[in-house]
Each structure stands twice: as C-alpha cells, then as structure tokens.
Amino acid sequence: MAAMNRLLRSPSSSLSLARRCLSTAAASETVKSQPYIHTPLATGQDPKAKTVQWVFLGCPGVGKGTYASRLSTLLGVPHIATGDLVREELNSSGPLSKQLAEIVNQRKLVSDEIILSLLSKRLEAGEARGESGFILDGFPRTVRQAEILDEVTDIELVVNLKLPESVLVDKCLGRRICSECGKNFNVASINLKGENGSPGMSMAPLLPPPQCVSKLVSRADDTEAVVKERLRIYYDKSQPVENFYHSQGKLLEFNLPGGIPESWPKLLEVLNLDEHDDKLSAAA
Numbered sequence: 001m002a003a004m005n006r007l008l009r010s011p012s013s014s015l016s017l018a019r020r021c022l023s024t025a026a027a028s029e030t031v032k033s034q035p036y037i038h039t040p041l042a043t044g045q046d047p048k049a050k051t052v053q054w055v056f057l058g059c060p061g062v063g064k065g066t067y068a069s070r071l072s073t074l075l076g077v078p079h080i081a082t083g084d085l086v087r088e089e090l091n092s093s094g095p096l097s098k099q100l101a102e103i104v105n106q107r108k109l110v111s112d113e114i115i116l117s118l119l120s121k122r123l124e125a126g127e128a129r130g131e132s133g134f135i136l137d138g139f140p141r142t143v144r145q146a147e148i149l150d151e152v153t154d155i156e157l158v159v160n161l162k163l164p165e166s167v168l169v170d171k172c173l174g175r176r177i178c179s180e181c182g183k184n185f186n187v188a189s190i191n192l193k194g195e196n197g198s199p200g201m202s203m204a205p206l207l208p209p210p211q212c213v214s215k216l217v218s219r220a221d222d223t224e225a226v227v228k229e230r231l232r233i234y235y236d237k238s239q240p241v242e243n244f245y246h247s248q249g250k251l252l253e254f255n256l257p258g259g260i261p262e263s264w265p266k267l268l269e270v271l272n273l274d275e276h277d278d279k280l281s282a283a284a
Ligand SMILES: Nc1ncnc2c1ncn2[C@@H]1O[C@H](COP(=O)(O)OP(=O)(O)O)[C@@H](O)[C@H]1O
Pocket: 060, 061, 082, 083, 084, 086, 087, 103, 104, 107, 108, 109, 110, 111, 112, 115, 137, 138, 139, 140, 141, 142, 145, 230
C-alpha cells in the first residue's frame, strides 16, 4: 500500500510504472503493426498464440464485460475491467476506499492518477503470474487516458459495442439480482421494431429460477434518471475516445444484433474467430 501512496503522490511515477507494466504485458516480440480491423486474426491462426492488446468501448449497459470476458477466455488473455479494480479497492480497507466510495456514489470518474495506479498494480500482479496481452474494459474512458495509453503501449484493436439508447435504458432498468444467491438476471423483454432501413431487434429476458423469483432486487442506481445521467457522462467524456481511435483506424464498430445468442457468433465472425467456435462452450 505504501507503493500505491507513493504513486498517488507522484502521477508521473504512476505513468512510468504503467509504461513499464504495459510494455511488459505487450510482450517483446510484438511489433508495431498496422491496425487489422477486418482480419484481427489470420485465418487458421491459433487465437492463444497471438498477443492481444484490445480495448472494449461502449455505453454503460451495452454488455462490454460479458463479451470481453468471453473473448478473454477464448484468447487466453486477461480481461481487465477498471470498474472491477475500483470496486475491489473500494471494498478493501485501503486508504483510498472512502474517497473512491464518494466518487463512485456521485457517479463521477476517478482521477487519472488513481485509475492508472490501480491499473498498474493489476498489470504488475499479472506480470508476476506470467500473463501477456489484455482486453481492457472501462479504460480508457477519456481522451487523456487514451493518450496516456498510446504513450505506453500499442493498442491493436478497439471494439466499440453499440445498442440503441432505448434498448440500453430498458436493459439497465430490467436488471435484477437475487438477494439470496447473488446471481444476476434481466426481466426486460426487448422488442424493437425496425425503422428507416435499420433492422429490428429482440432480446429474450434472462429469467430467474423459481427459487429466486420472490427474492429479486434492483440496484439502487438502476433508475431511469440515473441510467440517463450515466449515458450523458459517457457521451460527454467517453464518446470522444471513439473518435480518437477512429482517426487512428483502429475502431471496429459493432452493432449488437440482439442478445448473446445472436451477437456472440457474429462478433466472432467479424473478429475472424468463428472457426474457433468449438471453444464457444468453454468460453460460455
Ligand atoms: N477509466 C476510468 N476512469 C475513471 N473512472 C473510472 C474508470 N473506470 C472505472 N471508473 C470508476 O469506477 C466506477 C465503476 O466503473 P464501471 O463498472 O466500469 O462503470 P459503470 O458502473 O459506470 O458502468 C465508475 O463509475 C468510475 O467512477
């Protein structure tokens, strides 16, 4: 913890640690390559034999965590979600926990220094376990963070997951947790009619088993006002990150065609990973 305090007092040392960790995570054989949006993986290539340095972007509630986590299993690289790092720190008895609780409760973004030091610490721990590559989820969240990331490593591909705003809101409002077993469900049944040439979409609810039905609760912050405020913060602070990567030719826009059963095979297809679908069940 002393090391973290030192990092927080000195943002530049936090950056240099991030630089060291990220460049190690990138593995030395990785060459600066042209972005390969249409062929992220060469046909026939073993996905686990490739160093992956990917970023997942998308509005709150789009399902970044779900798809990033499935891909991390498939590709054998860690899925690093900065929101999880923040929550872990917040739930610890560390010196930052009170400060983080306040920031997160106010739905503000944590400072770059704190996020970088949490990310560095996570990468350093991964490095010690022999990890290489990463799928980042929730970082970068601002153009400044994207610029810092650019200084310290080569991001190869940025996947931007998209859903219509009305679907995002309905999905967030449909979230339920079983107060007894802690499992997540979603009672929203999405049926969006196609309009002006755009296809319709439907997503089946993820209903709980009978023993959980009477114990379902919603997160206090899953109200329409809060969800819309989180979307507003995303459009304000994080949408410019999409433009940042678009101008570098690294952005893969992916309009989710529906729920996981429709979207996962299509995502694998655009990533050239569909021939590895024998591993789908392992990743599920
Ligand atoms: N890259 C980041 N920069 C700043 N703050 C972050 C970042 N990642 C996560 N956080 C903080 O952690 C909280 C939880 O993150 P996450 O689960 O990704 O977001 P949300 O709950 O808003 O979908 C965010 O509200 C924010 O306060």
